[in-house]
Amino acid sequence: MITVLYFAGLKEKTGLDKEQLIFSGKTVKQLLEELQRKYEGLSDGIIQVAINEEYALPEDIIEEKDIIALIPPVSGG
Amino acid sequence: MITVLYFAGLKEKTGLDKEQLIFSGKTVKQLLEELQRKYEGLSDGIIQVAINEEYALPEDIIEEKDIIALIPPVSGG
Protein backbone atom coordinates (compact mmCIF):
# COMPACT_ATOMS: atom_id res chain seq x y z
CA MET A 1 0.00 0.00 0.00
CA ILE A 2 1.08 3.54 -0.67
CA THR A 3 -0.48 6.75 0.63
CA VAL A 4 -1.35 9.53 -1.80
CA LEU A 5 -1.89 13.07 -0.48
CA TYR A 6 -3.90 15.75 -2.27
CA PHE A 7 -3.57 19.49 -1.65
CA ALA A 8 -5.31 22.75 -2.58
CA GLY A 9 -7.23 22.50 -5.85
CA LEU A 10 -6.42 18.78 -6.22
CA LYS A 11 -8.18 18.10 -2.92
CA GLU A 12 -11.30 19.73 -4.35
CA LYS A 13 -11.01 17.83 -7.66
CA THR A 14 -10.63 14.41 -6.02
CA GLY A 15 -12.85 15.12 -3.04
CA LEU A 16 -10.12 13.55 -0.87
CA ASP A 17 -7.20 14.79 1.19
CA LYS A 18 -5.59 11.36 1.05
CA GLU A 19 -6.14 7.79 0.02
CA GLN A 20 -4.35 4.44 0.18
CA LEU A 21 -3.63 2.53 -3.01
CA ILE A 22 -2.08 -0.75 -4.01
CA PHE A 23 0.75 0.51 -6.20
CA SER A 24 4.44 -0.22 -5.97
CA GLY A 25 7.43 -1.03 -8.17
CA LYS A 26 6.09 1.35 -10.82
CA THR A 27 7.04 4.90 -11.73
CA VAL A 28 5.73 8.30 -10.70
CA LYS A 29 4.64 8.80 -14.29
CA GLN A 30 2.60 5.59 -14.22
CA LEU A 31 0.92 6.63 -10.95
CA LEU A 32 -0.01 10.02 -12.38
CA GLU A 33 -1.49 8.37 -15.48
CA GLU A 34 -3.53 6.01 -13.32
CA LEU A 35 -4.83 8.85 -11.14
CA GLN A 36 -5.66 10.98 -14.15
CA ARG A 37 -7.86 8.20 -15.49
CA LYS A 38 -9.55 7.94 -12.08
CA TYR A 39 -10.15 11.67 -11.46
CA GLU A 40 -11.39 13.93 -14.20
CA GLY A 41 -9.59 17.30 -14.41
CA LEU A 42 -6.62 16.12 -12.38
CA SER A 43 -4.34 16.68 -15.36
CA ASP A 44 -5.12 20.41 -15.61
CA GLY A 45 -1.97 22.40 -14.94
CA ILE A 46 1.43 21.23 -13.87
CA ILE A 47 1.53 18.70 -11.08
CA GLN A 48 4.73 17.84 -9.31
CA VAL A 49 5.11 14.76 -7.20
CA ALA A 50 6.93 14.28 -3.93
CA ILE A 51 7.96 10.91 -2.56
CA ASN A 52 8.42 10.94 1.22
CA GLU A 53 8.62 14.76 1.32
CA GLU A 54 11.14 15.26 -1.49
CA TYR A 55 10.45 16.19 -5.11
CA ALA A 56 10.63 13.20 -7.44
CA LEU A 57 11.22 12.74 -11.16
CA PRO A 58 8.67 11.06 -13.49
CA GLU A 59 10.88 7.99 -13.83
CA ASP A 60 11.48 7.48 -10.09
CA ILE A 61 10.16 4.17 -8.75
CA ILE A 62 7.50 4.19 -6.04
CA GLU A 63 8.09 1.65 -3.28
CA GLU A 64 5.74 -0.05 -0.85
CA LYS A 65 4.76 2.26 2.08
CA ASP A 66 5.90 5.43 0.27
CA ILE A 67 4.00 8.61 0.98
CA ILE A 68 3.26 10.32 -2.31
CA ALA A 69 2.15 13.96 -2.47
CA LEU A 70 0.59 15.49 -5.57
CA ILE A 71 1.75 19.09 -5.60
CA PRO A 72 -0.05 21.68 -7.71
CA PRO A 73 1.79 24.93 -8.52
CA VAL A 74 2.83 26.44 -5.19
CA SER A 75 1.79 29.96 -4.19
CA GLY A 76 3.24 30.69 -0.77
CA GLY A 77 4.68 34.02 0.33
CA MET B 1 26.20 87.43 15.95
CA ILE B 2 26.07 83.95 14.43
CA THR B 3 26.21 80.59 16.20
CA VAL B 4 28.72 77.97 15.04
CA LEU B 5 28.19 74.33 16.03
CA TYR B 6 30.93 71.72 16.15
CA PHE B 7 30.36 67.97 16.01
CA ALA B 8 32.31 64.72 16.44
CA GLY B 9 36.05 65.15 15.74
CA LEU B 10 35.66 68.91 15.21
CA LYS B 11 34.33 69.27 18.73
CA GLU B 12 37.51 67.66 20.02
CA LYS B 13 39.74 69.80 17.78
CA THR B 14 38.15 73.10 18.82
CA GLY B 15 37.41 72.08 22.42
CA LEU B 16 33.94 73.55 21.89
CA ASP B 17 30.50 72.29 20.98
CA LYS B 18 29.43 75.77 19.94
CA GLU B 19 30.44 79.41 19.95
CA GLN B 20 29.02 82.77 18.99
CA LEU B 21 30.88 84.93 16.49
CA ILE B 22 30.47 88.34 14.94
CA PHE B 23 30.33 87.37 11.29
CA SER B 24 27.69 88.24 8.71
CA GLY B 25 27.36 89.34 5.10
CA LYS B 26 30.28 87.12 4.15
CA THR B 27 30.45 83.66 2.59
CA VAL B 28 30.64 80.15 3.97
CA LYS B 29 34.09 79.89 2.38
CA GLN B 30 35.28 83.00 4.22
CA LEU B 31 33.98 81.66 7.54
CA LEU B 32 35.77 78.36 7.04
CA GLU B 33 39.01 80.18 6.24
CA GLU B 34 38.65 82.28 9.38
CA LEU B 35 37.98 79.24 11.56
CA GLN B 36 40.86 77.31 10.02
CA ARG B 37 43.23 80.12 11.02
CA LYS B 38 41.78 80.03 14.54
CA TYR B 39 41.82 76.25 15.08
CA GLU B 40 44.77 74.15 14.02
CA GLY B 41 43.86 70.90 12.27
CA LEU B 42 40.33 72.03 11.49
CA SER B 43 41.03 71.76 7.76
CA ASP B 44 41.88 68.06 7.89
CA GLY B 45 39.39 66.12 5.83
CA ILE B 46 36.28 67.33 4.08
CA ILE B 47 34.07 69.67 6.05
CA GLN B 48 30.58 70.50 4.87
CA VAL B 49 28.65 73.43 6.22
CA ALA B 50 24.97 73.72 7.04
CA ILE B 51 23.15 77.02 7.43
CA ASN B 52 20.03 76.70 9.58
CA GLU B 53 19.95 72.91 9.19
CA GLU B 54 20.41 72.75 5.43
CA TYR B 55 23.60 72.05 3.49
CA ALA B 56 25.15 75.23 2.05
CA LEU B 57 27.55 75.97 -0.81
CA PRO B 58 30.91 77.73 -0.28
CA GLU B 59 29.59 80.92 -1.93
CA ASP B 60 26.39 81.15 0.14
CA ILE B 61 26.15 84.31 2.26
CA ILE B 62 25.87 83.96 6.02
CA GLU B 63 23.32 86.29 7.61
CA GLU B 64 23.01 87.73 11.10
CA LYS B 65 21.55 85.16 13.58
CA ASP B 66 22.24 82.21 11.28
CA ILE B 67 23.06 78.90 12.91
CA ILE B 68 26.07 77.41 11.17
CA ALA B 69 27.04 73.76 11.61
CA LEU B 70 30.46 72.42 10.61
CA ILE B 71 29.82 68.87 9.44
CA PRO B 72 32.68 66.37 9.22
CA PRO B 73 32.18 63.25 7.06
CA VAL B 74 29.04 61.55 8.34
CA SER B 75 29.09 57.92 9.49
CA GLY B 76 25.59 57.01 10.61
CA GLY B 77 23.88 53.71 9.98
Next chain:
Amino acid sequence: MKLFEIVETVIDPEPYRKAVLHASAGAVTVFTGHVREWTKGIRTIYLAYEAYIPMAEKKLAQIGKEIEEQWPNTKVAIAHRIGKLEISDIAVVIAVSSPHRKVAYEANEYAIERIKEIVPIWKKEIWENGQEWIGEQKQKPIVEGELK
Protein backbone atom coordinates in the same frame (compact mmCIF):
# COMPACT_ATOMS: atom_id res chain seq x y z
CA MET C 1 9.80 28.31 18.10
CA LYS C 2 11.73 26.63 15.29
CA LEU C 3 13.99 28.50 12.85
CA PHE C 4 11.96 27.16 9.92
CA GLU C 5 8.33 26.58 10.63
CA ILE C 6 4.73 26.57 9.49
CA VAL C 7 2.47 28.20 12.07
CA GLU C 8 -1.29 28.48 12.47
CA THR C 9 -1.39 31.61 14.63
CA VAL C 10 -0.46 35.31 14.34
CA ILE C 11 3.21 35.85 13.42
CA ASP C 12 5.27 38.20 15.60
CA PRO C 13 8.43 39.05 13.60
CA GLU C 14 10.64 39.96 16.58
CA PRO C 15 11.54 36.41 17.76
CA TYR C 16 12.78 35.60 14.23
CA ARG C 17 14.92 38.75 14.12
CA LYS C 18 16.40 37.91 17.51
CA ALA C 19 17.01 34.29 16.51
CA VAL C 20 19.39 35.30 13.69
CA LEU C 21 21.31 37.91 15.68
CA HIS C 22 24.90 37.20 16.74
CA ALA C 23 28.02 39.21 17.63
CA SER C 24 29.28 39.55 14.05
CA ALA C 25 25.88 40.41 12.55
CA GLY C 26 26.00 44.04 11.48
CA ALA C 27 22.78 43.96 9.48
CA VAL C 28 19.45 42.18 9.79
CA THR C 29 16.65 42.32 7.24
CA VAL C 30 13.19 41.18 8.27
CA PHE C 31 10.74 40.79 5.40
CA THR C 32 7.07 40.37 6.12
CA GLY C 33 4.56 39.48 3.43
CA HIS C 34 1.07 40.81 4.19
CA VAL C 35 -2.40 40.15 2.85
CA ARG C 36 -3.20 42.99 0.46
CA GLU C 37 -6.75 44.25 0.05
CA TRP C 38 -6.47 44.94 -3.68
CA THR C 39 -4.75 42.79 -6.32
CA LYS C 40 -5.06 43.85 -9.95
CA GLY C 41 -8.29 45.69 -9.25
CA ILE C 42 -9.94 42.80 -7.38
CA ARG C 43 -10.81 43.20 -3.73
CA THR C 44 -9.70 40.38 -1.46
CA ILE C 45 -11.94 39.55 1.51
CA TYR C 46 -9.52 37.08 3.07
CA LEU C 47 -6.97 34.44 2.14
CA ALA C 48 -6.74 30.79 3.04
CA TYR C 49 -3.30 29.17 3.05
CA GLU C 50 -2.70 25.43 3.08
CA ALA C 51 0.64 23.60 3.35
CA TYR C 52 2.09 20.13 3.19
CA ILE C 53 3.52 20.92 6.60
CA PRO C 54 6.43 18.51 7.10
CA MET C 55 7.72 18.97 3.55
CA ALA C 56 7.21 22.74 3.69
CA GLU C 57 9.32 23.00 6.85
CA LYS C 58 12.03 20.87 5.22
CA LYS C 59 12.02 23.11 2.15
CA LEU C 60 12.20 26.28 4.28
CA ALA C 61 15.21 24.78 6.06
CA GLN C 62 16.72 23.90 2.69
CA ILE C 63 16.41 27.55 1.61
CA GLY C 64 18.15 28.60 4.83
CA LYS C 65 20.95 26.15 4.11
CA GLU C 66 21.30 27.39 0.52
CA ILE C 67 21.68 30.94 1.82
CA GLU C 68 24.14 30.09 4.57
CA GLU C 69 26.28 28.23 2.03
CA GLN C 70 26.08 30.91 -0.66
CA TRP C 71 26.70 33.91 1.64
CA PRO C 72 29.18 33.22 4.48
CA ASN C 73 28.29 34.23 8.02
CA THR C 74 24.60 34.71 7.30
CA LYS C 75 21.90 33.23 9.51
CA VAL C 76 18.29 32.67 8.46
CA ALA C 77 14.88 32.06 10.06
CA ILE C 78 11.60 31.71 8.16
CA ALA C 79 8.00 31.17 9.22
CA HIS C 80 4.88 30.86 7.08
CA ARG C 81 1.38 31.01 8.47
CA ILE C 82 -1.48 28.86 7.20
CA GLY C 83 -5.25 28.95 7.71
CA LYS C 84 -7.49 31.98 7.28
CA LEU C 85 -5.71 35.36 7.04
CA GLU C 86 -7.33 38.78 7.07
CA ILE C 87 -6.17 41.99 5.34
CA SER C 88 -2.74 43.14 6.64
CA ASP C 89 -2.06 39.87 8.48
CA ILE C 90 1.49 38.55 8.10
CA ALA C 91 1.61 35.47 5.87
CA VAL C 92 5.38 35.02 5.90
CA VAL C 93 8.37 36.38 7.83
CA ILE C 94 11.97 36.03 6.65
CA ALA C 95 14.84 37.15 8.89
CA VAL C 96 18.41 37.21 7.56
CA SER C 97 21.48 38.45 9.42
CA SER C 98 24.83 39.18 7.81
CA PRO C 99 28.04 40.98 8.74
CA HIS C 100 27.30 43.55 6.00
CA ARG C 101 24.08 45.08 4.77
CA LYS C 102 24.21 44.33 1.04
CA VAL C 103 24.09 40.59 1.59
CA ALA C 104 21.27 40.91 4.13
CA TYR C 105 19.03 42.43 1.43
CA GLU C 106 20.15 40.12 -1.37
CA ALA C 107 19.85 36.89 0.63
CA ASN C 108 16.45 37.87 2.02
CA GLU C 109 15.09 38.53 -1.49
CA TYR C 110 16.54 35.21 -2.61
CA ALA C 111 14.60 33.49 0.19
CA ILE C 112 11.18 34.86 -0.84
CA GLU C 113 11.82 33.97 -4.49
CA ARG C 114 12.75 30.41 -3.50
CA ILE C 115 9.69 30.10 -1.26
CA LYS C 116 7.53 30.92 -4.26
CA GLU C 117 9.33 28.23 -6.28
CA ILE C 118 9.78 25.18 -4.08
CA VAL C 119 7.82 25.32 -0.81
CA PRO C 120 4.55 23.34 -0.89
CA ILE C 121 2.21 26.08 0.32
CA TRP C 122 -0.93 27.16 -1.51
CA LYS C 123 -2.96 30.33 -1.33
CA LYS C 124 -6.67 30.59 -2.01
CA GLU C 125 -7.99 34.10 -2.60
CA ILE C 126 -11.55 34.73 -1.50
CA TRP C 127 -13.12 37.75 -3.23
CA GLU C 128 -16.54 39.31 -2.95
CA ASN C 129 -17.79 37.24 -5.89
CA GLY C 130 -15.63 34.15 -6.03
CA GLN C 131 -12.53 32.31 -4.99
CA GLU C 132 -9.52 30.66 -6.57
CA TRP C 133 -6.41 28.68 -5.69
CA ILE C 134 -3.48 30.77 -6.92
CA GLY C 135 -0.63 29.20 -8.88
CA GLU C 136 2.13 31.65 -9.68
CA GLN C 137 3.41 29.52 -12.57
CA LYS C 138 6.86 29.94 -11.08
CA GLN C 139 7.66 26.27 -10.73
CA LYS C 140 10.63 25.27 -12.77
CA PRO C 141 11.57 21.82 -14.03
CA ILE C 142 13.02 19.77 -11.20
CA VAL C 143 16.79 19.87 -11.17
CA GLU C 144 19.23 17.37 -9.79
CA GLY C 145 20.03 19.26 -6.57
CA GLU C 146 16.42 19.17 -5.44
CA LEU C 147 16.03 15.44 -5.56
CA LYS C 148 16.02 13.26 -2.49
Next chain:
Amino acid sequence: MKLFEIVETVIDPEPYRKAVLHASAGAVTVFTGHVREWTKGIRTIYLAYEAYIPMAEKKLAQIGKEIEEQWPNTKVAIAHRIGKLEISDIAVVIAVSSPHRKVAYEANEYAIERIKEIVPIWKKEIWENGQEWIGEQKQKPIVEGELK
Protein backbone atom coordinates in the same frame (compact mmCIF):
# COMPACT_ATOMS: atom_id res chain seq x y z
CA MET D 1 7.03 58.14 18.25
CA LYS D 2 7.78 60.09 15.09
CA LEU D 3 8.18 58.50 11.64
CA PHE D 4 11.67 60.01 11.35
CA GLU D 5 13.53 60.37 14.59
CA ILE D 6 16.75 60.35 16.54
CA VAL D 7 16.37 58.46 19.80
CA GLU D 8 18.56 58.00 22.85
CA THR D 9 17.11 54.72 24.10
CA VAL D 10 16.84 51.11 22.93
CA ILE D 11 15.13 50.74 19.53
CA ASP D 12 12.22 48.32 19.22
CA PRO D 13 11.65 47.73 15.47
CA GLU D 14 7.98 46.68 15.71
CA PRO D 15 6.39 50.14 16.07
CA TYR D 16 8.17 51.28 12.89
CA ARG D 17 6.96 48.24 10.95
CA LYS D 18 3.43 48.86 12.16
CA ALA D 19 3.64 52.55 11.31
CA VAL D 20 4.22 51.84 7.60
CA LEU D 21 1.55 49.17 7.27
CA HIS D 22 -1.65 49.89 5.33
CA ALA D 23 -4.30 47.94 3.42
CA SER D 24 -2.43 47.95 0.10
CA ALA D 25 0.97 47.10 1.60
CA GLY D 26 1.81 43.56 0.51
CA ALA D 27 5.43 43.68 1.62
CA VAL D 28 7.33 45.32 4.45
CA THR D 29 11.11 45.27 4.87
CA VAL D 30 12.58 46.21 8.22
CA PHE D 31 16.32 46.73 8.21
CA THR D 32 18.20 46.95 11.48
CA GLY D 33 21.86 47.96 11.67
CA HIS D 34 23.62 46.45 14.68
CA VAL D 35 26.91 47.08 16.46
CA ARG D 36 29.34 44.43 15.27
CA GLU D 37 32.03 43.07 17.54
CA TRP D 38 34.68 42.70 14.81
CA THR D 39 35.43 45.11 11.96
CA LYS D 40 38.39 44.31 9.72
CA GLY D 41 40.08 42.31 12.47
CA ILE D 42 39.66 44.99 15.15
CA ARG D 43 37.51 44.26 18.18
CA THR D 44 34.98 46.93 19.08
CA ILE D 45 34.20 47.43 22.79
CA TYR D 46 31.36 49.85 22.18
CA LEU D 47 30.25 52.65 19.85
CA ALA D 48 29.31 56.23 20.56
CA TYR D 49 26.97 57.96 18.14
CA GLU D 50 26.42 61.70 17.98
CA ALA D 51 23.96 63.63 15.81
CA TYR D 52 23.01 67.15 14.88
CA ILE D 53 19.55 66.15 16.00
CA PRO D 54 17.16 68.65 14.33
CA MET D 55 18.98 68.52 11.00
CA ALA D 56 19.36 64.73 11.18
CA GLU D 57 15.60 64.30 11.65
CA LYS D 58 14.96 66.65 8.72
CA LYS D 59 17.33 64.64 6.52
CA LEU D 60 15.73 61.33 7.53
CA ALA D 61 12.36 62.80 6.57
CA GLN D 62 13.85 64.00 3.28
CA ILE D 63 14.99 60.43 2.51
CA GLY D 64 11.47 59.20 3.26
CA LYS D 65 10.07 61.80 0.88
CA GLU D 66 12.57 60.86 -1.84
CA ILE D 67 11.47 57.22 -1.56
CA GLU D 68 7.74 57.95 -1.52
CA GLU D 69 8.17 60.09 -4.65
CA GLN D 70 10.39 57.62 -6.49
CA TRP D 71 8.37 54.47 -5.66
CA PRO D 72 4.57 55.02 -5.64
CA ASN D 73 2.54 53.70 -2.69
CA THR D 74 5.55 53.15 -0.45
CA LYS D 75 5.61 54.36 3.14
CA VAL D 76 8.77 54.86 5.20
CA ALA D 77 9.80 55.21 8.86
CA ILE D 78 13.39 55.58 10.10
CA ALA D 79 14.95 55.92 13.54
CA HIS D 80 18.60 56.29 14.51
CA ARG D 81 19.88 55.89 18.02
CA ILE D 82 22.65 58.03 19.52
CA GLY D 83 24.76 57.75 22.66
CA LYS D 84 26.67 54.70 23.83
CA LEU D 85 25.79 51.42 22.07
CA GLU D 86 26.98 47.94 23.02
CA ILE D 87 27.61 44.92 20.75
CA SER D 88 24.39 43.79 18.96
CA ASP D 89 22.45 46.95 19.91
CA ILE D 90 20.35 48.41 17.10
CA ALA D 91 21.83 51.67 15.78
CA VAL D 92 19.30 52.24 13.02
CA VAL D 93 15.94 50.86 11.93
CA ILE D 94 14.42 51.42 8.48
CA ALA D 95 10.88 50.23 7.71
CA VAL D 96 9.52 50.40 4.16
CA SER D 97 6.16 49.13 2.97
CA SER D 98 5.16 48.65 -0.64
CA PRO D 99 2.41 46.90 -2.59
CA HIS D 100 5.06 44.53 -4.04
CA ARG D 101 8.17 42.98 -2.55
CA LYS D 102 10.84 44.03 -5.03
CA VAL D 103 10.38 47.72 -4.28
CA ALA D 104 10.35 47.10 -0.53
CA TYR D 105 13.89 45.71 -0.73
CA GLU D 106 15.17 48.26 -3.22
CA ALA D 107 13.78 51.32 -1.44
CA ASN D 108 15.01 50.11 1.94
CA GLU D 109 18.55 49.69 0.62
CA TYR D 110 18.32 53.14 -0.94
CA ALA D 111 17.45 54.55 2.49
CA ILE D 112 20.51 53.14 4.25
CA GLU D 113 22.80 54.35 1.46
CA ARG D 114 21.33 57.85 1.70
CA ILE D 115 21.66 57.87 5.50
CA LYS D 116 25.37 57.22 5.06
CA GLU D 117 25.60 60.12 2.60
CA ILE D 118 23.54 62.98 3.95
CA VAL D 119 22.40 62.51 7.55
CA PRO D 120 24.55 64.38 10.11
CA ILE D 121 25.28 61.47 12.45
CA TRP D 122 28.75 60.41 13.52
CA LYS D 123 30.08 57.17 14.90
CA LYS D 124 33.06 56.81 17.20
CA GLU D 125 34.48 53.32 17.54
CA ILE D 126 36.03 52.48 20.89
CA TRP D 127 38.45 49.56 20.68
CA GLU D 128 40.57 47.83 23.31
CA ASN D 129 43.53 50.06 22.50
CA GLY D 130 42.13 53.26 21.03
CA GLN D 131 39.22 55.12 19.53
CA GLU D 132 38.36 57.01 16.35
CA TRP D 133 35.59 59.01 14.74
CA ILE D 134 34.63 57.14 11.58
CA GLY D 135 34.16 58.96 8.27
CA GLU D 136 32.99 56.70 5.49
CA GLN D 137 34.26 59.04 2.77
CA LYS D 138 30.88 58.66 1.12
CA GLN D 139 29.94 62.32 1.07
CA LYS D 140 29.42 63.57 -2.43
CA PRO D 141 29.64 67.14 -3.71
CA ILE D 142 26.51 69.01 -2.72
CA VAL D 143 23.98 69.04 -5.53
CA GLU D 144 21.25 71.51 -6.24
CA GLY D 145 18.36 69.42 -4.87
CA GLU D 146 19.88 69.29 -1.44
CA LEU D 147 20.14 73.03 -0.93
CA LYS D 148 17.79 74.97 1.27
